[in-house]
Amino acid sequence: MKRIPFDQLQQTFKHILLQLSFTEEKAALCAGIFAANSRDGVHSHGLNRFPVFVQYIKDGLVNPSAEPELQSSNGLIETWNGNLGAGMYNATKAMQRAITLATDNGIGCVALQNTNHWMRGGTYGWQAADAGCIGICFTNAIAGMPAWGGAEPVLGNNPLVIAVPRTKGHIVLDMAMSxxxxxxxxxxxxxxxxxxxxxxxxxxxxxxxxxxxxxxxxxxxPIGFWKGSSLALVLDIVLTALSGGRSTTKITADKKEYGVSQCFICLRQPDMHDALVEEILAYTKSSQPAMPGGRISYPGENTLRTRVQSEKEGVLVNEEIWEQVLQLK
CATH class of the missing domain: 3.30.60.50 (Hypothetical oxidoreductase yiak; domain 3)
Structure with missing residues (x-):
C-alpha cells in the first residue's frame, strides 16, 4: 500500500470517465464518490471497485447517458426509474429528492428501480445528515448468502444505512447483512x-x-445468524414492493449484478434533541474497553478519523490496482 493525494485520485477517475462518454457533471460526481470512499478507508468500494465499474460500462450494463425518471407519486412516496444509469449518480439524485420532500414535509421516500451498484451506501447517509436529515437507505444485491438452514446462496447481502445528523460528527451506520x-x-x-x-x-x-x-x-x-438472514429477505421484499423493480431472484438469474432496486427515506424536524443524543453517546462510550488500549466508537467515528488522516497524509491505495487504473487512462 502507498499513499497518493486525494486530488490526484479524483482527477484520475474523472479523466477516465470523461473518456467513457460521461458528462462533466457525472464524471465529477462519480469520481468524487470513488475517491471519497478510498479516502474514508472503504477501499473495497473506492479504487478497488473502479476497474469493475469501467468494465460494466464497456459491457453495456451501465449507461453513462441515462437519467433517472419519475414513474409515479403517492403522497410523499415517489417511484423513479434509474434507466441503468451510474448507480452513484442515481443514488445521489434519489437521496436529494428525498431530502427535498423531507425539508418541505418532514418526511420523504424515494423508491428507485432499474439502477446500479451505489458503491458505498454510507455515502448517501452522509449526504442526508449533511442536509440536516435522518437518512435511511437500503439496496438489494445479487445472491451471496444462504437463507438460514440452507446450503446455497439465495439472499443478497442487502446493505442498510441509517444516518443521524450531529454537529460533532454525524452518526452513520452502514452495514451489509453478511x-x-x-x-x-x-x-x-x-x-x-x-x-x-x-x-x-x-x-x-x-x-x-x-x-x-x-x-x-x-x-x-448472515449477521446474527437467522436474524440477519430474515432481515436480508425482508429488505428485498420491501424494495420490490415499493419500487416494482427487480428482486435478488431476478438479479441473480442474470449472473451479473445490475438493475438493482433501492430505497431512500429522509426524516426532518427542527429539533433533533441534540443534548439527548449526546447523552446516549456519552453513556455508550463510558464503558471500560474490553482490551487494554481499546476504544469504543459510535458508527461513523472511525470513518471521520480515517478521513482526517487521509487528508493529511494522502489516501492509501493498493499499488497493483492503482497501476491497473492508470493503464485505463
Whole structure:
C-alpha cells in the first residue's frame, strides 16, 4: 500500500470517465464518490471497485447517458426509474429528492428501480445528515448468502444505512447483512490475511475465516445468524414492493449484478434533541474497553478519523490496482 493525494485520485477517475462518454457533471460526481470512499478507508468500494465499474460500462450494463425518471407519486412516496444509469449518480439524485420532500414535509421516500451498484451506501447517509436529515437507505444485491438452514446462496447481502445528523460528527451506520461485505473480504484476500472472525462457510459447510473460500462459493454468514438472514429477505421484499423493480431472484438469474432496486427515506424536524443524543453517546462510550488500549466508537467515528488522516497524509491505495487504473487512462 502507498499513499497518493486525494486530488490526484479524483482527477484520475474523472479523466477516465470523461473518456467513457460521461458528462462533466457525472464524471465529477462519480469520481468524487470513488475517491471519497478510498479516502474514508472503504477501499473495497473506492479504487478497488473502479476497474469493475469501467468494465460494466464497456459491457453495456451501465449507461453513462441515462437519467433517472419519475414513474409515479403517492403522497410523499415517489417511484423513479434509474434507466441503468451510474448507480452513484442515481443514488445521489434519489437521496436529494428525498431530502427535498423531507425539508418541505418532514418526511420523504424515494423508491428507485432499474439502477446500479451505489458503491458505498454510507455515502448517501452522509449526504442526508449533511442536509440536516435522518437518512435511511437500503439496496438489494445479487445472491451471496444462504437463507438460514440452507446450503446455497439465495439472499443478497442487502446493505442498510441509517444516518443521524450531529454537529460533532454525524452518526452513520452502514452495514451489509453478511458478517463481512464481499468488498471487505476482497481487502483481506488482497493482503493475504484471514478474517478476524468467521465470515462464512467452506465447501464442506464448516464456518471459516478464509475470505477466498467464501468469495468463491458465495456462502457468506448472515449477521446474527437467522436474524440477519430474515432481515436480508425482508429488505428485498420491501424494495420490490415499493419500487416494482427487480428482486435478488431476478438479479441473480442474470449472473451479473445490475438493475438493482433501492430505497431512500429522509426524516426532518427542527429539533433533533441534540443534548439527548449526546447523552446516549456519552453513556455508550463510558464503558471500560474490553482490551487494554481499546476504544469504543459510535458508527461513523472511525470513518471521520480515517478521513482526517487521509487528508493529511494522502489516501492509501493498493499499488497493483492503482497501476491497473492508470493503464485505463
Amino acid at each position: 458478517q463481512f461485505s464481499y468488498g471487505k473480504m476482497q481487502e483481506y484476500e488482497l493482503k493475504h490475511e484471514q478474517l478476524p472472525v468467521p465470515g462464512g462457510y467452506d465447501d464442506a459447510g464448516n464456518l471459516t475465516t478464509n475470505p477466498s473460500a467464501i468469495r468463491a462459493n458465495k456462502r457468506a454468514l
